[in-house]
Amino acid sequence: MKLSRRQFIGGTAAAAAGAALFNFNLLTKSVTAADDSLEEMKTFRNVCPRNCYDTCGQISYVQNGILKKVEGDPKHGYTNGKLCLKGYTYTRRVYSPDRVKYPMKQTPRGSGNWTRISWDEAMDTIAKKILELKSRYGSTLPICFNKYSGNFGIVHYGAEGTMSSIGYTTRALGTPCWPAGIDAQTYDFGTLYSNDPEDMVNAKYLILWGQNAAWTAIHTLPFINKARERGAKLVVIDPVLTSTASKADLYIQINSSTDGALALGMARYILDNNWVDWDYARNNSVGFDEWVDYLKTNITLDWASEKTGVPQDIIREIAREYATTKPASMWVGYGMQRHINGGQNVRIIDALGVMTGNVGKSGGGVNYGHLETWGFSYNAMVNPAPKGSKGFIGPDGKEGDRNINMNNFAHDVMAQNDPPVKMLWLACRNPGSQDPDTNAIEKMFAAMEFVVTVDSFFNKTVQMSDIVLPATTHFEDWDVMASYWHYWIGINQRAIDPLYESKSDVEIAMLLSEKMNALEPGSCTFPTSGTPEEWAAKEFNPGIHSLLGISDYRELIEGPRKAKMTPASWADGKFRTPSKKIEIHSDLAEKNGLPALPVWVEDMKAPEKYPIRLFTPHPQHGLHSQFQNLDWMMTANPEPKVEIHPVLAAKYGISEGDKVKIYNDLGSIIVKAHLTRTTSPEVIVSYEAWYKDSNFNVNYTLKATPSDMGKQATGNNGVAFHDNFVTIEKA
Amino acid sequence: MTKQLGFLHNSEKCVGCQGCEMACKNEYQTDAAPRWRQVFQLREEDYSLPTRMFFSMACNHCANPECLRVCPVKAYTKREDGIVVHDHDRCIGCRLCLMACPYDRPQFNPAQKKVEKCNLCYQRIDKGEKPACVAACIPEALQLVEINEALDQRMGVLKTLPGLPSPDITQPAIRFIGPKQGKQIRRD
Structure with missing residues (x-):
């Protein structure tokens, strides 16, 4: 042929x-x-x-x-x-034609009038602005830096290094996504530390609590499926019937934000039937009996059922099964902690794991995430401030950066007076699309003198910038990456030369350093030499070598390595709390103004005017504002929609495909309706994403309401993304 | 024809992730518009409970391919193993095959003004590899199978799903395992 x-x-x-x-x-x-x-x-x-x-x-x-x-x-x-x-x-x-190809300037900001400039002009403009602000205010504190998760490669911490090398700056501190749960596990166990997800095959019973692995961690599914083939039952608890929930043996559509009440009801029933692992709980924790007293005095199945909307016989069923089918694994998703009581709900679920002796066991655990494999050198991140730098004097009397809340960024930037913030530097971050209260973000950007963004696409944040610097993709860079879920570490080789004039954060820092020192010698401490591979190599240290069983980073070119850790976290019983035990009673939590015990904390109720809860979870076709703009994704998922229960839709006269206006006091969005019974009549769902040539952004209606926890381990509380209330009408 | 290769899609395992669809695009670096493989959602109302249920479909390499029958330039051929191959060079973009196929699987590429479709990765198959979509399926919902009597007699193997055209028209080389629904505690 x-x-x-x-x-x-x-x-x-x-x-x-x-x-x-x-x-x-x-x-x-x-x-x-x-x-x-x-x-x-x-x-x-x-x-x-x-x-x-x-x-x-x-x-x-x-x-x-x-x-x-x-x-x-x-x-x-x-x-x-x-x-x-x-x-x-x-x-x-x-190879997207939409990539930022060259350094460009926009005049005026927001106009879309972009002109290509040389790297030299870009660096000259930026360096002069930094030096001018420094001379005007006597410090580099008017420069505010915001970076988060656009690229989690370790060498990308060179973006932070850019800032530390010019002096003390204003920094957006925190993490929007998961800090309430991190603090919950910090109070309970000393830190977040989950079992190896591959170990889920050993679970005999699995509860996915507000976790949609099918969309956000799909590679765990084969391990879950393996456990199910061996007889494990899969329970998914989620206000939304997700793709993952659709696969469950038992799906429980819980009242949003009442997960702790369900766990307390389960705990009470476990206690009443004496399925408690008293030995484990008493030997490994402090305050357990105090919590048992609380359960006896305050918690009934009646109450739990009323709160959660889950029938009592179902609470009894999952309590019995979870407590008596060992080992039983729980996976706590990040969505369920994005509430004003989210961290507290995680603490209650943690306690449920402790009470049944499922912590520290292969096939068990209360799994949330971990940072055990992130012990890199952070060489690119750490640079001394130039001599004579003036910083912010913190409450502890130490001079340093001025930290503001990443999760209330617009407000905090505007609130700075001494000195005010005048310039923003953004890298690996798109607040224009991802931060709460987009209107406030837009106003704040408009109030700046100068905005620099390093990115690959002309996203919302770039659209509000004066200068955009073209970022490389990871195929154009050397780097090393770890996961906050699995235990593997891999090297990232430069596979192709950087396209157009794109550069990595470290290369940009080196260029800036050259320019600043030429204009004002000694004004920047960032090194001006080093190949991308050398920068990546410097992130390795003896600790990482021994964790991976290698003696040189180049061994990873043969294949990624899994950290040498036990499959079960906390298997050694060495908890990292002040008492070295699991702290069911946490003095630290109490000191921080939180309940010492994992007790019920009320959820946020819908205001009369805005009776509908708007969920804006992670999308299937993107990661935050990444991917959805690409042409293949636009074919697979051409437009956003809002999922509405038919009963609710009927109440508001909305039919399939209608344009719906979703609004509250903060703002509004218009999006196409999809009628489905996968959500409940109280909750509508619209997935966050940045579509090409579209102004769709779920965050216009979202208030920067803090979640209950996060401050202890991450500097600031999280955002209660899922405590967002709106009303709807046919647009 | 000595045998008929085809797909077995398991909706019980499929989570609708569209990995197969993108793996296909990645393998052939296709343009954006044509979807050689596509994931479809099954209608909630066709099942007793509302769940997110899916099936994935590319060219079904039918035993009686209508595309082949109607093509005026003989761009379609059927191999010994049953794979229906579309010859892009012969294609004149008349789109008769699009009208003939009950499954909308020949895809018109507006940029090239020609039709293209899944050729079941026959070059990979000839090398003993799995098709790109099958190799990429994380929950192992999509399999390459030989369509035969033994398969059709296996428990739970279906010739069609609700909403699909009758398989009698073209005898598509695809079989299904339907979705399985668990117990639900609902708020409506």
């Missing part, structure tokens, strides 16, 4: 022959058409650096310097050679 060219390019080995068929402008420009000029396909090891549980091992296929496709790394024991849908779209990110 004769092969035509089109048939021929179906095969991997032959994919190159069809270079002319690739639509990317870049490819047709860069590759000469003659087939004999094609190199053999090369492969490189990469790691997806997104803010995601899975942090996948990747293999990039490169020919003639062009990224041809991206596959999963079969040597990665957790992601096992497969990627999620987002991971398979990377060529469209790297």
Whole structure:
């Protein structure tokens, strides 16, 4: 059979022959058409650096310097050679015509009137502005830095390093996503430390509590499925019938934010039936009997059922099964702690795990996340302030950066007077799309003198900037990545040269340092030399080497390594609390104005005017504002929608496909209705995302309400994203 | 034809993640518009309980391919193993196959003004590899199978799902395992 060219390019080995068929402008420009000029396909090891549980091992296929496709790394024991849908779209990110290609300036800010400038002009403008502000205010505190999770590669902490090297600055401190739960586990166990997710195969009973693995941690599913094949029952508790919940043996549509009440009801029933692991609880914790007294005095199944909307017989069923089927694993999702009582609810669930002796056991655990594998050098992050730098005098009398709340960013930036904030530097961060109260964010940006953003796309934040600096993708960089869920660490090789004039955060810092020191010698301490690979190499240290059983980072080029840790967290019983035991009674929590015990704290009630709860969870087709803008994603999921229960929709005269206005005192959004019984009549759901050529942004209605915890371990409380109340009407 | 290769899709395992769809695009670096493989959501009202249920479908490599029958330029051929291959060079973009296929699986590419579709990764199959979509499926919901009597007699294997055209028209080389619904405690 004769092969035509089109048939021929179906095969991997032959994919190159069809270079002319690739639509990317870049490819047709860069590759000469003659087939004999094609190199053999090369492969490189990469790691997806997104803010995601899975942090996948990747293999990039490169020919003639062009990224041809991206596959999963079969040597990665957790992601096992497969990627999620987002991971398979990377060529469209790297070669997107929408990428920021060169340093550009926008005049005036917000106009969309962008002009290409040289790196030299960009650095000159930025350096002069920094030095001018420093001379005007006597310090670099008017410069405010906000970076978070756009790229979790360790070398990207060079963005923080850029700031520390110019002096003391104003810093957005905190984490929006998960700090309430982190603090809960910090009060209880000393830190967050979950079992190896691969160990879930050993669970005989599984409760996913507000966790939608199918969308946010899909590589855990095979381990869960394995456990189920061995007979484990899967229970999913979630106000929304997610894709994960749709697979459960038992799905419980709980009243939002009442998870703690359900756990307390379960605990009371476990106590009444004496299914308590008294030995484990009493030997390993402090305050357990005090909590038992609370359960006896305050908690009834009646109450728990009333609060949660879960029938008593179901509370009894899951309490009995969870307490008597061992080991039983619980996975606490980040969504369920995005409430004003979210951290407290996690503490109650922790206590349930302790009471049944499921903590410290293979196949058990109250699993939330961990940072055990993140012991890198953070070499790029740490630079001394230039001599004579003036800082902010903190409450402890020490001079340093001025920390403001990342989770109330607009307000806190505007509240600074001495000195005021005049300039923003944003890297790996898109507050224009991701922060609560978008209107306040827009006003705050408008009040700035100067805004610099490092990014790959002209997203909402870039649209509000004076200068954008083109960021490399991870295929154009060296880096190293760890996960906050699995135990693997992988090296990220530079697979292709940086496209256009893009640079990494560290390269930008080096350039800025050169420019600042040329303008004012000694004004920046960031090193001005080092190849990307050298910067990555410096992140390794003896601790990481021994954790991975390597003596050199280059060994990771042979494949990612799994940290040498026990499959069960806390198996050694050495908790990191002040008492070295699990603190069911936490003095630290009490000192911070929280209940000492895992007791019930009331949830937020809907105000009369805005009776509907708006959930804005993580999307399937993107990670926050990343991926959804790519052309393949726009085909797979062309427009946003709001999921409305048919009963609620009928009440407001809304039909399938209608445009719906969702609003409250803060703002409004208009989005297409999808009627579904996967949500309840009290809750509507619209997934956060940044669509191409669209102003859709769920955060216009979202108040910066703090969750109850986060301050202890992360500096600031989280955002109660899911305590957002609105009303709706047909638009 | 000595055998008929095809797909077995298990809605009990599928979470609708669309990994298969993107793995296909990644393998062939297709343009944005054509969806050689596509994940569809099953209608809530067709089942006793509302859940998120899906199936994934590419070309069904039918035993009686209507696309092949109607194509005026003989762009379609059927291999010995049953795979229906579309020859992009022969295609004139007339789109008769789009009208003929009950499953909308030949995809028109407006940029090239031609049709394209899933060729079941036959080059990978010829090398002993799995199709890209099957290899990428994390919950192992999608399998490459031989469509035969033994498969059809397996418990739970279905020839169609609610909402799909009758398989009698083209005898598609796809089989299904339907969704399984657990117990639900609901608030409505």
